[in-house]
Amino acid sequence: MSDRNLTLLTDLYELTMMQGYYKNKNRDIVVFDTFFRRNPCGSGYSIACGLEQIMEYVKKLKFTEADIDYLRSLGIFEADFLSYLKVFRFTGDIYAIPEGTVVFPKEPMVKVVAPIIEAQLLETTILNIINHQSLIATKASRVVYAAKGDGVMEFGLRRAQGPDAGTYGARAAIIAGCTGTSNVLAGRRFGVPLAGTHAHSWIMSFPDEYSAFMSYALLYPKVCVLLVDTYDTIHSGVPNAIRVFREMKEQGYELSNYGIRLDSGDLAYLSKVARHMLDAAGFTDAVISASSDLDEHLITSLKLQGAKINSWGVGTKMITSDDCPSFGGVYKLVAIRDEKTGRFVPKIKVSENSEKITNPGNKTVFRLYDKNTGKIKADLIALADETFSNEKDIKLFDPVDTWKETLLEAGEFTVKELLVPVFREGKCVYESPDVMEIREKCKEEMDTLWEETRRLVNPHKVNVDLSDTLYDMKKEILEDFPDVKMKNRVR
Amino acid sequence: MSDRNLTLLTDLYELTMMQGYYKNKNRDIVVFDTFFRRNPCGSGYSIACGLEQIMEYVKKLKFTEADIDYLRSLGIFEADFLSYLKVFRFTGDIYAIPEGTVVFPKEPMVKVVAPIIEAQLLETTILNIINHQSLIATKASRVVYAAKGDGVMEFGLRRAQGPDAGTYGARAAIIAGCTGTSNVLAGRRFGVPLAGTHAHSWIMSFPDEYSAFMSYALLYPKVCVLLVDTYDTIHSGVPNAIRVFREMKEQGYELSNYGIRLDSGDLAYLSKVARHMLDAAGFTDAVISASSDLDEHLITSLKLQGAKINSWGVGTKMITSDDCPSFGGVYKLVAIRDEKTGRFVPKIKVSENSEKITNPGNKTVFRLYDKNTGKIKADLIALADETFSNEKDIKLFDPVDTWKETLLEAGEFTVKELLVPVFREGKCVYESPDVMEIREKCKEEMDTLWEETRRLVNPHKVNVDLSDTLYDMKKEILEDFPDVKMKNRVR
Numbered sequence: 001m002s003d004r005n006l007t008l009l010t011d012l013y014e015l016t017m018m019q020g021y022y023k024n025k026n027r028d029i030v031v032f033d034t035f036f037r038r039n040p041c042g043s044g045y046s047i048a049c050g051l052e053q054i055m056e057y058v059k060k061l062k063f064t065e066a067d068i069d070y071l072r073s074l075g076i077f078e079a080d081f082l083s084y085l086k087v088f089r090f091t092g093d094i095y096a097i098p099e100g101t102v103v104f105p106k107e108p109m110v111k112v113v114a115p116i117i118e119a120q121l122l123e124t125t126i127l128n129i130i131n132h133q134s135l136i137a138t139k140a141s142r143v144v145y146a147a148k149g150d151g152v153m154e155f156g157l158r159r160a161q162g163p164d165a166g167t168y169g170a171r172a173a174i175i176a177g178c179t180g181t182s183n184v185l186a187g188r189r190f191g192v193p194l195a196g197t198h199a200h201s202w203i204m205s206f207p208d209e210y211s212a213f214m215s216y217a218l219l220y221p222k223v224c225v226l227l228v229d230t231y232d233t234i235h236s237g238v239p240n241a242i243r244v245f246r247e248m249k250e251q252g253y254e255l256s257n258y259g260i261r262l263d264s265g266d267l268a269y270l271s272k273v274a275r276h277m278l279d280a281a282g283f284t285d286a287v288i289s290a291s292s293d294l295d296e297h298l299i300t301s302l303k304l305q306g307a308k309i310n311s312w313g314v315g316t317k318m319i320t321s322d323d324c325p326s327f328g329g330v331y332k333l334v335a336i337r338d339e340k341t342g343r344f345v346p347k348i349k350v351s352e353n354s355e356k357i358t359n360p361g362n363k364t365v366f367r368l369y370d371k372n373t374g375k376i377k378a379d380l381i382a383l384a385d386e387t388f389s390n391e392k393d394i395k396l397f398d399p400v401d402t403w404k405e406t407l408l409e410a411g412e413f414t415v416k417e418l419l420v421p422v423f424r425e426g427k428c429v430y431e432s433p434d435v436m437e438i439r440e441k442c443k444e445e446m447d448t449l450w451e452e453t454r455r456l457v458n459p460h461k462v463n464v465d466l467s468d469t470l471y472d473m474k475k476e477i478l479e480d481f482p483d484v485k486m487k488n489r490v491r
Numbered sequence: 492m493s494d495r496n497l498t499l500l501t502d503l504y505e506l507t508m509m510q511g512y513y514k515n516k517n518r519d520i521v522v523f524d525t526f527f528r529r530n531p532c533g534s535g536y537s538i539a540c541g542l543e544q545i546m547e548y549v550k551k552l553k554f555t556e557a558d559i560d561y562l563r564s565l566g567i568f569e570a571d572f573l574s575y576l577k578v579f580r581f582t583g584d585i586y587a588i589p590e591g592t593v594v595f596p597k598e599p600m601v602k603v604v605a606p607i608i609e610a611q612l613l614e615t616t617i618l619n620i621i622n623h624q625s626l627i628a629t630k631a632s633r634v635v636y637a638a639k640g641d642g643v644m645e646f647g648l649r650r651a652q653g654p655d656a657g658t659y660g661a662r663a664a665i666i667a668g669c670t671g672t673s674n675v676l677a678g679r680r681f682g683v684p685l686a687g688t689h690a691h692s693w694i695m696s697f698p699d700e701y702s703a704f705m706s707y708a709l710l711y712p713k714v715c716v717l718l719v720d721t722y723d724t725i726h727s728g729v730p731n732a733i734r735v736f737r738e739m740k741e742q743g744y745e746l747s748n749y750g751i752r753l754d755s756g757d758l759a760y761l762s763k764v765a766r767h768m769l770d771a772a773g774f775t776d777a778v779i780s781a782s783s784d785l786d787e788h789l790i791t792s793l794k795l796q797g798a799k800i801n802s803w804g805v806g807t808k809m810i811t812s813d814d815c816p817s818f819g820g821v822y823k824l825v826a827i828r829d830e831k832t833g834r835f836v837p838k839i840k841v842s843e844n845s846e847k848i849t850n851p852g853n854k855t856v857f858r859l860y861d862k863n864t865g866k867i868k869a870d871l872i873a874l875a876d877e878t879f880s881n882e883k884d885i886k887l888f889d890p891v892d893t894w895k896e897t898l899l900e901a902g903e904f905t906v907k908e909l910l911v912p913v914f915r916e917g918k919c920v921y922e923s924p925d926v927m928e929i930r931e932k933c934k935e936e937m938d939t940l941w942e943e944t945r946r947l948v949n950p951h952k953v954n955v956d957l958s959d960t961l962y963d964m965k966k967e968i969l970e971d972f973p974d975v976k977m978k979n980r981v982r
Contacts, residue, residue, distance in 0.1 A: 010676075011646070013690055014690075158614070165653045183503075201614075205521070264847070328650070
């Protein structure tokens with residue numbers, strides 16, 4: 001993506017609306033929030049991911065002559081607007097929660113403050129990038145959790161939804177804790193570790209399995225993981241692998257990173273038998289890696305069954321987030337600046353479904369940690385000009401069941417604001433850490449979650465509350481909102 | 492993709508195997524088949540899609556200096572192999588089933604005949620592209636079927652798995668019959684129709700809904716579809732839309748392509764009430780379009796409920812193929828040419844699961860149509876040098892339940908070979924039709940399916956049989972295969 005101009009990667013309606021704002025001379029400075037309503041895959045948390053690609057996209061925003069010609073050919077855009085597009089650039093501010101951070105529903109992950117004509121254009125691409133990478137990072141985090149410290153390799157490129165899904169999906173998976181990827185392009189672009197040995201075709205290109213193994217071992221004695229299921233895992237694959245390990249040792253090779261890979265069949269049974277055979281032959285440190293439509297639930301099941309697998313190659317189900325292949329991020333107008341007062345006037349999108357009513361206003365997010373454990377106590381969505389410190393008690397309350405209260409006593413918690421400035425007046429003011437640094441940060445973030453929030457099934461929900469000021473403001477707007485009163489009478 | 496070099500978009504193991512073939516001086520000419528084992532989403536058929544992007548990929552194959560430098564830095568590739576990569580190009584043959592064609596499990600969709608070192612590299616990218624686009628085309632075909640002739644717009648870019656998934660997904664959706672996409676980049680790159688009007692933010696940027704509608708209608712009187720659910724669909728949105736349509740008419744505008752869009756709430760109920768209101772106001776030709784997490788099943792349900800929707804905007808669930816987000820295409824070595832005889836020696840990958848045993852040999856696919864109806868009678872996988880004509884009876888039999896036989900009488904059927912040459916000795920010999928032409932072809936393909944095969948749930952399975960010669964060859968190989976006999980004794 002780094003070398004690509006994605007300016008036209010947008011929905012047509014962003015452009016028709018932009019022409020509308022242009023024609024109406026609407027120069028309002030507005031605030032758009034990017035947030036999601038539900039964690040994917042039944043997760044108790046999500047992982048923010050994709051910001052670096054959003055930065056690249058915004059920096060490169062430019063309608064080329066060819067783009068303009070194409071738009072003109074559609075017959076719906078007028079000359080003055082097309083001339084404006086020629087000189088279009090982003091001049092606003094962007095705030096975002098850094099990549100690798102744990103995030104929860106309703107929190108603004110990316111906030112755009114800009115003239116409405118500019119902020120509108122960014123909607124589709126910001127959502128496309130954030131929705132994809134945050135989805136895969138969240139899914140991969142679950143897989144890594146299930147592996148309980150074993151290495152997880154990302155092997156999904158061939159089943160990913162196109163080249164970008166494979167490459168940025170690998171990036172997201174590494175950020176979430178995978179130890180490597182098979183995707184060479186991702187390796188090159190992001191400086192992340194690569195993994196992989198050989199396929200069945202390697203074995204089948206030799207007259208027999210033993211010759212194939214031996215040839216491979218001699219070529220790659222330092223990363224000698226042999227695929228044992230081409231013909232018959234127990235009666236052919238594992239015995240041939242053991243023979244090769246033995247002969248390699250006899251020839252003086254020092255085997256360090258070596259073992260077998262199971263890619264089909266009953267992985268619980270086969271891994272136990274293979275472990276027994278390898279141990280009996282003295283290869284107690286041989287790795288048993290497995291791959292075959294794995295996901296977090298299958299890995300958990302295999303662990304429960306006592307499978308002797310200590311390295312996991314995870315493909316299709318992680319790179320597509322099979323059980324939930326989309327992250328429902330949305331981009332909503334939440335405030336318009338009053339040019340007279342300079343203050344942001346909150347805007348709300350109502351809905352029959354209370355859950356879908358947006359949080360209005362120019363906002364930010366504070367995270368409150370337990371001082372002793374470092375675990376997250378709660379998140380607090382507040383107006384951007386509010387401040388919180390740990391020198392005063394904070395009384396939190398559930399924004400729906402308001403009688404549910406929590407008192408955080410002064411000194412017993414720490415506070416961090418999650419949104420950081422990324423663009424100021426069109427200039428990028430944030431430097432993205434590299435992928436392996438983000439991965440480290442993400443690992444630390446995992447330690448801020450209670451075990452009950454990390455678990456795979458029915459995780460404990462982290463409280464995301466509204467500040468008193470924001471809560472009161474929202475309530476007031478809703479009560480004064482004529483259409484909402486009407487809505488209460490529908491049917 | 493057209494301007495991108497995807498040479499490194501591959502799994503590391505393709506490169507480690509290539510170095511192995513290089514070091515072993517393995518110059519075998521081999522055959523790899525790309526096929527899948529099951530139609531996605533419970534479909535009775537799949538649609539081949541993505542060939543044009545594979546052609547672009549293969550044409551652009553080239554390791555740049557920077558690529559080589561990166562590979563060198565990994566410390567596993569040797570100088571002679573890296574020098575070979577510098578001059579690497581594809582010199583083999585590729586055959587494929589053209590895009591838009593209906594395909595069934597086990598049929599070789601893309602066949603690569605090339606030196607093993609070249610054919611191996613292509614695996615990951617061919618699979619990535621074919622798996623993605625065939626998946627989305629198949630899913631979209633189901634959505635289009637459910638819409639029963641209504642227009643289906645592809646609106647999924649913001650929820651697609653990255654930029655490519657949005658853009659090539661839009662391409663696949665159009666090929667499968669969608670009437671337009673919101674994705675401007677897809678529109679520009681593939682010359683396909685664009686669709687879209689405005690979002691809630693447009694409405695919210697005005698002091699009231701009526702002004703927002705009126706402003707939009709005056710700007711786009713020819714494509715005036717108004718989003719009516721920002722505040723209250725029935726009590727505010729539809730009445731305001733009717734007021735605007737009326738005033739536009741009074742002002743002399745001729746409304747042709749106009750109407751409303753519902754994006755939330757109970758679409759069955761709301762569409763009926765809205766239809767009634769529009770009709771009562773004299774706007775009987777106003778379109779009611781709907782969007783809101785739609786898929787083929789929800790559209791079917793809405794139709795059954797008598798919803799008054801005649802245009803469908805389908806996003807998330809189509810662009811990700813929500814209920815089945817991967818197409819299980821695989822790439823398997825099926826033959827190696829004997830340099831002495833010039834004949835292809837069949838190769839087989841066995842498995843405890845009979846379904847997973849590959850069809851060996853250098854093959855092709857014939858499609859047999861009923862002469863009178865033009866419907867598909869069966870497909871026949873055969874060896875590449877076999878020929879079939881409609882001048883002789885063909886007795887087909889099920890490759891598993893071999894007692895199930897069908898006799899096609901001479902003259903009562905027509906025959907077509909599905910695989911066409913795409914590359915010959917490294918040169919591209921196929922010209923891809925443009926996307927709208929492929930879409931037409933795909934529409935004709937739908938007419939070759941029996942209604943029972945197109946239905947969404949429990950479709951009738953189309954027979955894919957093996958030629959006598961191929962069947963006998965496969966049986967013989969399996970019976971002579973020592974490891975398979977062993978496998979029968981496992982546990």
